[in-house]
Each structure stands twice: as structure tokens, then as C-alpha cells.
Amino acid sequence: MAIWNLGSINADMVYAVPHLPRPGETLAATELSHFLGGKGANMSVAAARAGATVHHIGAVGPDGRWTVGRLADYGVDTEHVAQVTVPTGHAIIAVEETGENLIVLFPGANQEIAVEQLEQALAGAKAGDLLVMQNETNAQVEAAQMGRERGLKVCYAAAPFDAEAVSALLPHLDFLILNEVEAEQLQQATGLAPSELPVAQVIVTLGSKGVRYFDSDTGESQEFPAYKVKAVDTTGAGDTFTGYVLAGMDQGMSMPQAIDLAMRAAAIMVTRHGTADVIPLLDDVRQARLG
Ligand code: RIB
Numbered sequence: 219m220a221i222w223n224l225g226s227i228n229a230d231m232v233y234a235v236p237h238l239p240r241p242g243e244t245l246a247a248t249e250l251s252h253f254l255g256g257k258g259a260n261m262s263v264a265a266a267r268a269g270a271t272v273h274h275i276g277a278v279g280p281d282g283r284w285t286v287g288r289l290a291d292y293g294v295d296t297e298h299v300a301q302v303t304v305p306t307g308h309a310i311i312a313v314e315e316t317g318e319n320l321i322v323l324f325p326g327a328n329q330e331i332a333v334e335q336l337e338q339a340l341a342g343a344k345a346g347d348l349l350v351m352q353n354e355t356n357a358q359v360e361a362a363q364m365g366r367e368r369g370l371k372v373c374y375a376a377a378p379f380d381a382e383a384v385s386a387l388l389p390h391l392d393f394l395i396l397n398e399v400e401a402e403q404l405q406q407a408t409g410l411a412p413s414e415l416p417v418a419q420v421i422v423t424l425g426s427k428g429v430r431y432f433d434s435d436t437g438e439s440q441e442f443p444a445y446k447v448k449a450v451d452t453t454g455a456g457d458t459f460t461g462y463v464l465a466g467m468d469q470g471m472s473m474p475q476a477i478d479l480a481m482r483a484a485a486i487m488v489t490r491h492g493t494a495d496v497i498p499l500l501d502d503v504r505q506a507r508l509g
């Protein structure tokens with residue numbers, strides 16, 4: 219089986235700051251680091267590190283060749299990453315000492331994915347493969363429809379949250395992953411609690427409180443307490459969780475097994491500064507001693 223990720227690719231500029239800037243404030247950073255990022259790229263790298271075969275579908279600008287090279291170095295298939303004339307997406311990320319962050323995103327090339335490009339990529343997909351998306355690219359609904367037609371399992375991480383984007387996708391989804399705030403926003407927009415959504419499998423991540431999983435086929439709901447770690451940078455932890463969960467599902471793990479592995483990976487991720495480049499390897503995830 220394989221994972222097809224219609225996903226963003228960003229150049230992340232991460233600024234360490236004493237506190238997150240307030241409106242009107244000019245604030246000096248104590249450090250600047252550069253990483254491969256984008257929720258899409260982070261998920262692809264996480265899933266590849268978890269052992270899955272991952273095909274990334276995306277777009278970068280002329281300034282983004284290094285991002286594609288890095289994705290490929292990390293074991294992600296980049297055959298379906300296009301180069302367009304618009305600049306590569308980038309993110310300005312401020313991280314304060316508690317690990318909390320603030321992100322300003324420039325979508326750039328991530329909004330330039332052609333429908334023909336998607337068609338060409340998904341022509342190589344097999345029924346039962348996973349299609350994953352997040353809300354940082356264009357063509358999400360087209361992809362979801364194509365995925366369904368080809369018998370793929372359509373998965374969506376509703377971040378950055380947009381009620382209209384999720385609502386448009388809901389009829390096509392098999393798997394939805396949201397954080398607690400996103401789940402509340404979706405409930406406000408649709409009137410539906412996570413357990414009531416027309417999606418077979420729903421995961422709500424609760425940060426330091428763990429994860430809740432709803433399976434509409436069995437009507438089962440399960441809670442998983444979080445591993446306790448000292449957070450230094452929560453950026454990319456959610457994406458790491460999603461990538462690991464998808465890889466687990468794709469490799470035939472039970473959902474509780476996949477969730478546990480993903481929670482371990484995300485726990486390690488919050489102890490590290492940075493995004494895609496520092497996503498933990500499977501061996502480190504398996505061997506880590508976590509409380
Ligand atoms: O979720 C973290 C990611 O959000 C960063 O890598 C940044 O690029 C933004 O997409």
C-alpha cells in the first residue's frame with residue numbers, strides 16, 4: 219500500500235523569541251534557523267520515517283529546488299512535485315521558550331497545483347491506498363473526488379482550520395483528524411460533534427491531554443493519555459502525529475497501535491527545535507523511554 223499526499227511544501231524560518239510578539243510590538247529574536255516545512259511536507263517525512271511508501275503531490279517555485287531535494291533525501295517520492303513560476307511557500311515561525319508558536323504563512327506555489335498533475339499522479343494509485351490532504355494547497359475537493367473514484371481512503375487533517383474547506387470535503391472523507399480547537403470550530407459551523415460527523419474514523423488530538431478516537435462503524439470511542447515530556451517547540455508535532463498514524467494505518471496496524479506509535483513520535487517532536495528535518499526516525503520512536 220502507499221500514501222499519496224496532496225501537500226504543502228514550505229521553507230520554514232524559525233525565530234526563537236523570549237515571548238510571542240504582541241500587536242504593535244517590535245521584538246528581537248535570539249536565534250534564526252531554517253528548515254524544510256509545510257504541513258504537507260512534514261506529514262510526508264513523518265510517514266516515510268515511519269516506514270510507509272509516500273508519494274508527494276505538490277508545487278514549489280524556482281527557489282524551492284532544495285526543498286524537493288530534501289524530501290527525496292528523506293525517502294519521499296517527489297516525481298509529482300511540480301516546479302511553477304510562483305515562489306515557494308514559506309512560513310515565518312516564532313517560538314517562545316514554553317514551546318508555544320505563532321506562524322505567518324505565505325502559500326505561494328502551494329496554491330498552484332494543477333488538476334492534470336493530480337490526475338497523472340493518482341493514475342498510479344491503487345484501490346486501498348491512502349490519499350491525504352491538509353488545508354495548505356488548492357485542489358482539495360478535486361483530489362478527494364478523484365481519490366474516492368479510485369477507491370482510495372481519503373484522509374484530511376483540518377489545519378490550518380477553515381470551516382468552509384472542511385465542510386466542502388466532509389462528504390468525501392473516510393478519515394478526519396482535528397485538534398480540540400478545530401473540533402470546536404467545526405461543531406460551531408456544522409452543529410455536529412466529532413462523534414456525529416459523517417466520516418468513518420475521526421481523531422481529535424488534545425495536546426498534553428492526549429488523543430480521542432471515534433470509529434463510526436463500531437460506534438466505539440477511545441481515549442489515549444499523552445506521554446509527558448518537556449516541550450521546547452511544538453511546531454510540527456501535530457503533523458508528525460498525523461504522518462505516523464497514516465503510516466500505521468497504511469501498514470495494517472490497528473488504530474490503537476497506530477495512535478500509540480504516533481503519540482510517541484509527536485512527544486519526541488515537541489522536545490526538538492524545528493520541523494520536517496527533525497522528525498524522529500522509527501527506531502528512535504520505538505526505543506524512546508517516555509513517561
Ligand atoms: O504545522 C507546522 C507547519 O505549519 C510548518 O512547517 C509551517 O510551514 C506551516 O505550514
Ligand code: NA
Pocket residue numbers: 451452453454455487488489490491492493
Ligand atoms: Na518541534
